[in-house]
Amino acid sequence: MNRMNSDKLRQLYLKYFEERGHAVIPSASLIPENDPTVLFTTAGMHPLVSYLLGEKHPAGKRLANVQKCVRTGDIDEVGDATHCTFFEMLGNWSLGDYFKEEAIKYSFEFLTSPKYLGIPIERLAVSVFAGDEDAPRDTESAGIWKKHGIPEDRIFYLPKENNWWGPAGVTGPCGPDTEMFVDTGKPKCCPGCSPACSCGKYVEIWNDVFMQYNKTAEGRFEPLKQKNVDTGMGLERTLCILNGVNSVYETDLFEGALKRICELSGKSYGQDEMTDRAIRIIADHVRTATFIIGDQKGITPSNTDQGYVLRRLIRRAVRFGRQIGLKGGSLSAISLAFVEKYQHVYPELKQNEQKIFSELNKEEARFLNTLSHGIKEFEKITSSLKGKTIDGKTAFRLYDTFGFPLEITCEMAKEHGLEVDVEGFKQAFSTHQKISQAGSEQRFKGGLADHTEHTARLHTATHLLQAALRRVLKEDVEQRGSNITVERLRFDFNFGRPLTPEEIRQVEDLVNEQIKRDLPVTCEEMTMEEAKAQGAIGLFASRYGEKVKVYTIGDFSKEICGGPHAKRTGELGTFVIAKEQSSSAGVRRIRAELN
DSSP states (O other): OOOOOHHHHHHHHHHHHHTTTOEEOOOOOSSOBSOTTOSSOOSTTGGGHHHHTTOOOTTOSEEEEEEEEEOOTTGGGTTSSSOOSEEEEEEEEEESSOOHHHHHHHHHHHHHOTTTTOOOGGGEEEEEEOOOSSSOOOHHHHHHHHHTTOOGGGEEEEOHHHHEEOOSSSSEEEEEEEEEEEEOOOOOSSTTOOTTSSSSSEEEEEEEEEEEEEEOTTSOEEEEEEEEEEEEEEHHHHHHHHHTOSOGGGSHHHHHHHHHHHHHHOOOTTSOHHHHHHHHHHHHHHHHHHHHHTSTTOOOOOSSHHHHHHHHHHHHHHHHHHHHTOOTTHHHHHHHHHHHHHTTTOTHHHHTHHHHHHHHHHHHHHHHHHHHHHHHHHHHHHHTOOSSEEOHHHHHHHHHHHOOOHHHHHHHHHHTTOEEOHHHHHHHHHHHHHHHHHHHHHHTTTOTTOOOHHHHHHHHHHHHHHHHHHHHHOSOOOEEEEEEOSSOEEEEEEOSSOOOHHHHHHHHHHHHHHHHTTOBEEEEEEEHHHHHHTTOBSOOOSSTTOEEEEEEETTTEEEEOOOOOOSBGGGSOOEEEEEEEEEETTEEEEEEEEO
C-alpha cells in the first residue's frame, strides 16, 4: 500500500476523477440549507439531494469533491482509535450517467493500482446486498467484482442493515450498496466471519451506493427515474489504513494539535490510556468546534440546535482538559494548530480565525464559571445529605442544570467520603434521552427529500424575506442559516439587535407586496464571476469559474441557490412572520408561514 499524507490523498482522489470527466465541486457548508432532517451536513450527498432526485446540476452529471462532515450521534465513543465528530468525506457521483459497472471499475482501479492507493488485491474483500422483500439480491455487483478478480470467497452477501444506504431522513433516495474492506490479516473470529463481524479482521475503506429507489412516506420503495451513484471514502480512516497506524490521531491531521496539547498540559501522549483518551477527545472536539464556528455559515454556541451541539463539544473539551491540567484559554491555542493545518484547503478557517478564537475563549470562560456554580450546589447538597450516597436524580440535576459532569461529582464525592448512585444517574439520563429523542423524531418527521410544492413556495419566500430585510434594515444583512419544514420557514441572519414591531411589519408588508405583484421566478446558469457581477447574493465559493444557479424574482431578488422554487410569487399566498428572536450572539432568527 502507498503511504501518504492527507494533502496527497485529497489531490490524488480529485485528480483521478477529474481525469475521468468529473467536475470537482467545493465542499458545501457544514450547516445544511433548508433541510429539516439534520443539524449538520453528515455526508457528501446531503447538499446534492435535489440533483439526486432529478434536478440538473450546473456542473454536469459527473461530480467529485471532498466534503466537510459532522456526526455527533456517537459522541461518547470519541476518544477511541477511530471515532471522530468531524471528518472529511471523499466522494464521487453519477447523476443519471454511469451506474454499477463503471462505479465498481473506478473504485477497484483507484484502490488497487500502484499509481493510486496500491492495495494488494489479495487484501481486498467486498460486500453486496443480500436482497429482501424490498429489493432483489445484488448479483450484478457481485458479478462485476468477480470480473475484476475478486474471488467468490471474498464477496459477502449481507442484509439491509449492512448493505443498504438511506434514506437519510424518513423519505428520499436510497438503494443497495457495495462496500470495500481491507483484510487486516487477523484470524477469523468464527467459521462465518465476514465484514459484518466486529472482530476487526475487515476494515471498511469505501462505499458505493446505487441510488435506484425512492422511499415514500408510506414505506414503499419505488424505482427512481434517474439512477444515481453516490460514493464515500473517509479521509481519516483511509489514511490510517494506508499508513499502517491504529488511530486517526496518529495521522498528519492531528500531529500539530497533539503536540500543542502536550506542551500546554505538560503531559505526554502514549504513556497511559486515560491521559491519551483525554488528549484525543480534546483534539477531536476542538477540531470540530473550529470547523463549525469557522464555517461559511459559521454559528456560535447557544442552547438550541447546532449551537447546543457546539456548546456541548466545547464544554466536553474543557472538562477533559481539566483532567490533564489545561489552563483557561488553552482551547483557542489548540484551535490555532488546526487553522494552520487546514487553511490551505479550507480558507474560511483563516478568514474567520479571530471569531473562532473569541467564541472558544468566551464559551470556555462561561463553562468554568458554570463549574464554580456547580461546586457551590454540590456543597449545599452534601451539607444536608442524610447517609453516605448522593442519589442518581440529584447527580443528574447537577449535570443537567449546572452542567456538572458525573465524573466530577464522583471525584468530589470521594474526597468527602461519599458515594454516587451511578446506576440511578444512568436511569435518569436514559429517561431524559428518550424524551429528547421523541421530540427530535417529531421535529425531523418531514424527511430529507421533502420537496413538496408547499416547501418550494416557502423556499421562494426565504429569498423574498432576505431581500426585504436588506431593504428595511438598510444594512449588509446576510443569511446565517435556514430551515424549511412543511409547516414553516426559519431564517437566521446577522443583526445585532431585536427588530422593532414597525420593522417586522415593514418586512412582512414588503414580502406580501411582491407576492401580490405575481413576479416571475426564473433560473439561469452562470459562472460565479458572472453571478457576482450581476449582484447576486449568496455564498461565493473560493473556486471561481464554476457554474451556479441564480434565481431571479422579478426586479426584487437575485440569489445563488440550488432550488426548488415556485414559478411565480403569486403562488405563495400570504406571508406571516410568526416570531423574531435571538439565535446566537449577533444572529437573529425569523420564523414565518405562508397562509
